[in-house]
Amino acid sequence: MSRVILESLPAFWVVTLITAGMNAIITMGLYFSNSAGALSAAHAAIAGMGAYLGAVLTTNFDCPFPLALLAGAAVGFLTGMLLALLTLRMNELVAGLTTLAFGETMVIIAFNIDYIGGANGFIGIPLETTFGIVYLVLAIVVFAAWRFDRSRLGYAARAGRDNAAAAAAMGINITWVKILVFALGSAIAGVGGVLRAHYVLVQNPDDMGFFFSVNYLIFWVFGGSYTFWGPLFGAMFLTILPELLRFSVYDRFIIYGLILTAIVILRPQGVITRVPLGRRPAFFRLFGPSVGALHGGGRED
Amino acid sequence: MSVLLQVSGLEVTYGPVRAVHRLDLEVHTGEIRAILGANGAGKSSTIKAIMGLVKPRGGKVVFEGQETHRLPPHKVNRLGIAWVPEGRQIFSTLTVYENLLMGAFGERHGQEVQERLEELMQLFPILKQRREQLGGSLSGGEQQMLAVGRALMSRPRLLLMDEPSLGLAPKVVQFLFDLVRQIRDRGISILMAEQNARQALRVSDYAYLLEVGQIRGGGSAREMEASEEVRRVYLGG
Amino acid sequence: MEQFFQQLVNGLMLGSTYAVVALGFGLVFSVMRVVNLAHPEIFMVGAYVAFMVITGLNVNTQGLAVIGGVGLFLLVLLAGMAVTGMLGLLVERLVVRPTRGTYLLIPFIATAGVSIFLQNGAQRIFGPDPVRIPSIIPAHTFNLGGVRVTSMQVTTLLTALAIMIALRYYVRHTRWGRATRAVAEKPDVAAACGVNINLVSQLTVSIASLMAGAAGVTLGLLYTSAAPFMGLLFGLKSFVCMLVAGNRHIEAIMAVGLILGIVEALVTGYVSSNLRDAVAFGLLLVVLFFRPHGLFGSYEI
Numbered sequence: 123m124s125r126v127i128l129e130s131l132p133a134f135w136v137v138t139l140i141t142a143g144m145n146a147i148i149t150m151g152l153y154f155s156n157s158a159g160a161l162s163a164a165h166a167a168i169a170g171m172g173a174y175l176g177a178v179l180t181t182n183f184d185c186p187f188p189l190a191l192l193a194g195a196a197v198g199f200l201t202g203m204l205l206a207l208l209t210l211r212m213n214e215l216v217a218g219l220t221t222l223a224f225g226e227t228m229v230i231i232a233f234n235i236d237y238i239g240g241a242n243g244f245i246g247i248p249l250e251t252t253f254g255i256v257y258l259v260l261a262i263v264v265f266a267a268w269r270f271d272r273s274r275l276g277y278a279a280r281a282g283r284d285n286a287a288a289a290a291a292m293g294i295n296i297t298w299v300k301i302l303v304f305a306l307g308s309a310i311a312g313v314g315g316v317l318r319a320h321y322v323l324v325q326n327p328d329d330m331g332f333f334f335s336v337n338y339l340i341f342w343v344f345g346g347s348y349t350f351w352g353p354l355f356g357a358m359f360l361t362i363l364p365e366l367l368r369f370s371v372y373d374r375f376i377i378y379g380l381i382l383t384a385i386v387i388l389r390p391q392g393v394i395t396r397v398p399l400g401r402r403p404a405f406f407r408l409f410g411p412s413v414g415a416l417h418g419g420g421r422e423d
Numbered sequence: 424m425s426v427l428l429q430v431s432g433l434e435v436t437y438g439p440v441r442a443v444h445r446l447d448l449e450v451h452t453g454e455i456r457a458i459l460g461a462n463g464a465g466k467s468s469t470i471k472a473i474m475g476l477v478k479p480r481g482g483k484v485v486f487e488g489q490e491t492h493r494l495p496p497h498k499v500n501r502l503g504i505a506w507v508p509e510g511r512q513i514f515s516t517l518t519v520y521e522n523l524l525m526g527a528f529g530e531r532h533g534q535e536v537q538e539r540l541e542e543l544m545q546l547f548p549i550l551k552q553r554r555e556q557l558g559g560s561l562s563g564g565e566q567q568m569l570a571v572g573r574a575l576m577s578r579p580r581l582l583l584m585d586e587p588s589l590g591l592a593p594k595v596v597q598f599l600f601d602l603v604r605q606i607r608d609r610g611i612s613i614l615m616a617e618q619n620a621r622q623a624l625r626v627s628d629y630a631y632l633l634e635v636g637q638i639r640g641g642g643s644a645r646e647m648e649a650s651e652e653v654r655r656v657y658l659g660g
Numbered sequence: 661m662e663q664f665f666q667q668l669v670n671g672l673m674l675g676s677t678y679a680v681v682a683l684g685f686g687l688v689f690s691v692m693r694v695v696n697l698a699h700p701e702i703f704m705v706g707a708y709v710a711f712m713v714i715t716g717l718n719v720n721t722q723g724l725a726v727i728g729g730v731g732l733f734l735l736v737l738l739a740g741m742a743v744t745g746m747l748g749l750l751v752e753r754l755v756v757r758p759t760r761g762t763y764l765l766i767p768f769i770a771t772a773g774v775s776i777f778l779q780n781g782a783q784r785i786f787g788p789d790p791v792r793i794p795s796i797i798p799a800h801t802f803n804l805g806g807v808r809v810t811s812m813q814v815t816t817l818l819t820a821l822a823i824m825i826a827l828r829y830y831v832r833h834t835r836w837g838r839a840t841r842a843v844a845e846k847p848d849v850a851a852a853c854g855v856n857i858n859l860v861s862q863l864t865v866s867i868a869s870l871m872a873g874a875a876g877v878t879l880g881l882l883y884t885s886a887a888p889f890m891g892l893l894f895g896l897k898s899f900v901c902m903l904v905a906g907n908r909h910i911e912a913i914m915a916v917g918l919i920l921g922i923v924e925a926l927v928t929g930y931v932s933s934n935l936r937d938a939v940a941f942g943l944l945l946v947v948l949f950f951r952p953h954g955l956f957g958s959y960e961i
Binding site: 476499526 | 835838839841842845846848849850851852853854855856857
């Protein structure tokens with residue numbers, strides 16, 4: 123079936139769709155990780171760490187690809203646990219910044235390890251990722267997200283995000299939930315990283331940086347962070363958009379920047395706030411540091 | 424006595440929550456009027472709506488003949504209304520002196536501002552003493568005085584006070600309400616939201632009862648004090 | 661020993677520029693509760709304005725006397741500040757004002773869109789490679805007991821100092837500076853005192869942008885080049901300065917900026933230039949580790 127689709131599309135679009143799919147996987151990972159109130163600016167780094175491990179395994183040790191994927195997940199999971207523990211007591215902003223610093227530190231560490239290529243990156247990675255594999259993994263992740271949303275863990279996470287004190291009072295061990303959920307999302311990101319490395323065939327330290335992590339955050343917020351459809355849509359739309367705008371290399375990003383800014387201003391709650399085809403609205407709430415009516419929105423004179 | 428402030432049909436909502444519903448009230452020149460009610464009754468929301476800090480869903484606020492409910496707070500202030508917020512809310516990172524200057528922000532003439540400052544220092548000698556201290560280092564009572572002083576700096580014709588007695592020692596509360604009377608005697612009308620009904624009625628001319636966002640009754644202070652129901656519910660029998 | 665002082669001085673120059681840009685970040689964040697991601701790009705615009713003015717005027721920079729050179733420098737500086745100031749006003753009106761007070765990420769992403777727009781716009785107009793900015797201050801190297809300082813370095817430092825002093829004066833001793841501090845602390849109350857919040861918003865963002873522009877001009881002249889992505893790393897480090905210093909005192913941001921510059925220079929000179937970029941993040945991690953409950957105490961500027 124997929125072969126039919128693939129044959130009928132120009133190769134260029136296949137590349138774009140695969141990239142979009144991989145971005146979607148990592149963004150879904152972000153969705154899981156942030157669902158208990160965390161704000162991760164490290165997911166590109168986590169994905170990168172998984173990528174490096176997976177790449178080393180397949181390239182240097184001839185490991186079968188599925189094993190590499192698992193290794194990526196494991197690294198992601200452990201890193202996620204570590205980060206979650208580290209930022210447990212911090213407020214949202216500071217925690218986010220810590221993840222940011224973590225990511226940047228990973229970049230610098232990777233720069234300095236010659237075994238994985240140092241500044242030149244790790245090359246010679248075998249091509250293992252196909253359209254089929256990416257979308258299979260994505261489908262699994264989406265299914266997992268769907269089940270997650272309806273599961274006790276999902277409710278606990280969202281309760282913890284919205285009101286930690288009340289959640290604790292209801293008997294939810296918010297600490298464990300936060301850590302678990304963040305680690306799960308990081309595992310997914312790790313898998314995404316491995317997929318990416320085995321498609322692009324090169325893994326650079328820079329790929330783990332702030333810029334890419336912010337990209338995933340943008341996909342997540344832009345799409346609408348309240349249901350998993352949001353990040354899915356955000357990643358796919360924002361990956362495909364620049365390709366649709368292919369007039370020139372620079373012009374399309376100029377327009378991309380404008381579109382991004384405009385939509386985020388016009389729809390701060392995210393593009394998707396309602397479960398598509400469903401009657402249940404994703405409840406939008408203006409959360410974040412509330413600083414009084416006057417820091418909110420511009421009143422005209 | 425003319426009508427200084429007239430609020431009609433005020434509706435204030437926060438999302439799905441209706442804080443104030445169909446509220447009518449007035450303040451006449453030279454009066455002290457009180458809004459009495461329990462926590463969460465909607466007193467603060469009413470005050471904030473008058474000040475322009477909260478945009479009402481419906482209704483009108485008319486001050487000295489001018490509609491103000493669509494104006495931003497700084498314009499409401501320039502028209503002659505000042506706000507003493509709930510919980511003091513003085514600028515803790517500014518000095519006492521700077522706090523007072525902020526009160527007169529709308530006034531550009533330095534001379535004028537200095538004169539008002541002098542007057543206030545006479546009214547609140549303790550502030551003169553603490554002039555260069557940071558607002559955050561003052562005691563609760565001193566902060567309240569600073570908040571009131573700051574509001575007076577703009578020479579308002581109407582003073583909005585939100586729960587002035589909250590968190591203050593009884594002696595300070597006494598001083599505060601005497602102060603309120605003094606302010607009225609200087610020609611400034613006052614609308615105050617208060618939980619402490621006893622003190623509020625002692626000093627007001629007229630009072631409204633606010634329950635769950637709606638006015639349940641109103642009358643002169645004497646009438647209120649005499650009323651059975653008020654005695655029972657608000658004055659503790 | 662000489663090398664130590666040399667590095668110290670070099671670091672001071674760079675650090676003063678970090679400080680200026682960090683102050684701009686900090687100003688907007690503490691007053692508007694907005695992280696303006698486009699701030700580093702405004703810095704970049706400043707450098708390009710310098711490029712355009714100098715090459716546009718087509719002055720024979722070789723034969724300039726000191727007076728001429730300084731005069732020209734001031735002209736370029738003012739031009740840069742004027743352009744970036746207006747750019748700041750535009751960003752405030754279109755992007756910051758509609759999104760302030762909402763969830764922290766919204767203005768973050770909206771300004772990210774602006775930065776993408778500006779980066780690629782610069783690439784489009786000037787090309788992806790750095791452009792060369794002719795120096796206009798007559799080159800002269802002062803020798804202070806073995807330490808060599810160029811005239812451009814001195815100019816950079818003096819400009820930065822002038823800006824910092826001016827900002828401090830504005831914030832502490834002027835009516836609007838006072839109003840700005842009040843808005844940073846309690847915007848509702850400030851508004852009820854007669855302060856036009858929108859005006860303060862405009863003022864704040866413009867001032868921050870002016871400062872970024874000035875830093876861009878001086879840095880562009882110091883390194884005799886401007887490039888579309890020069891704002892990225894520089895901005896990130898300045899952001900780190902702001903975070904490490906916290907919001908309490910303007911002087912803290914200044915100090916941290918200078919310290920960062922000095923430490924970076926020392927690390928480059930004595931350890932390895934590869935680790936130079938790690939200093940900022942190392943610093944951030946250390947600070948976050950010891951003060952996890954946030955660097956942002958009360959909101960003093």
